Amino acid sequence: MLWRALSEDQPGPKWAGLFAEYWPAYKRWWLKDGETARPTYLECRQALADHMPELLALYDELCELVGGGDLAARFLSFYNPPAYLSGCSQAIWPGREPVLVRNYDYNASAFDSLILKTNWQGRQVMGTSDGLFGLVDGMNDAGLSISLTFGGRRIAGEGFGVPLILRYVLQTCKTAEEAGAALARIPTHMSYNVTVLDKKRQYLTAMMGPDRPAVITHAAVATNHQENVEWISHARITATVERERFLLHRLTLHRDPEEKFIGHFLKPPLYSTAFNAGFGTLYTAVYRPRKGQMEVRWPGTIWPQSFDSFEEGQRNIHIPGAP
Incomplete structure (x- = not known):
């Protein structure tokens, strides 16, 4: 890729x-x-x-x-787009310098594969592009980072594709509290879990849906269901419950150091090669909002970026199992 x-x-x-x-x-x-x-x-x-x-x-x-x-x-506009599904895992490692880590599991042929840095409207933003206006994860120069996972529900309704909502949050918000207020009021066309972490170590996960009010939680882990599993066959295919339990164990029972915790995202059960089902892991992203740094990782490869030192260019990446 x-x-x-x-x-x-x-x-x-x-x-x-x-x-x-x-x-x-x-x-x-x-x-x-x-x-x-x-x-x-x-x-x-x-x-x-x-x-x-x-x-x-x-x-x-x-x-x-x-x-x-x-x-x-x-x-x-991203308004009422066609339905689309993804896998994904995300979690906040709560160390001295907290880190937002996520895997993006999606169809390899329907993906921008682009790290984009902008200064639109006087706000520096960098992250992983979707539709060139939206983002599936990112960070701004105020020290706010954000990431999404699919919420595991079939229903679609009136609202925006969530990548544009992430762009909006990063363009207009500075703190997790401000982000939570925005996520609670903007309509989304499908169900998504959006996790935010700011430079003051505050974080939240918004469980959004088109047919009910968003639930703002203090969850540090999000996979592909919300409060309960509603789409059982999707949950089985994506192993959403198993991935959530694994991450919760790493955060509560084992207390892994930062690099070990990030490393779990590059191995099963978090790392997926299920590209035939449309849910293979395309990359792992690491955001350090206090330092203004991000990394995109693949097995054996790390591409670091930061607001102070952003590297334009391209890389051919071998993704195990991808077509």
Whole structure:
């Protein structure tokens, strides 16, 4: 898999070039249920104005940058997108310098494989891109880090794709408390668990869903269910309960040192090669919000990044079991 890292402070030719490259595949995905299944441009823009008004000017700028097309603008809103599922495990290691660690388990052919650093709206953000506007994990220069896992429920409803919600949190929030308030009020189209950690060691996990209020918890571990397992077959395939128990044991019974704890994410039962089911581990991310540092890891490979020293470039990564 070809991974890239790109830094561009303001939306410009680098980002526009990436969009032109990715757009044909994203367009096919966006229209897979037919164009009428997706909301209109006016509905998308109004939803952003209602729930994430701070992003509206940035959204308009990105739409203009890619040519102002109707379909591209609707896609970039992330409003009521097609359903999509992932695996994923995430946990907070509570040491002196707390760390947010996560595995992203997903389809290898439907992934940006891009580390993106921006300074949009005067807020530095870096993380793993999704849809080039959203993020599946990331951190900002205020020392707030964030990550998502699928919540293990079939129901879909009115709301935003969660990667844009993560972008919004990192663009507008400085603390876990502020992030929790945002996560509690923004509608999501499917169920997700979102974990945040700030530089003051405060953390929370929001269990979000389209059909019920978000539950804000002090959970340090999240896999692919919420308070109870509701989708039994998905839980079995992804071993969500087993992964949660394993992580809780490492945090409570064994008290692993930091590097050993991170290392568990690169081995079973957390590390998955189930790409035939769409849930293979594409990478492990490590966020150190107090230091402004992140790492993307694979077995035998580490790509470190930071706000002070961000390395643009690309790497060809061998991912065990990936097609």
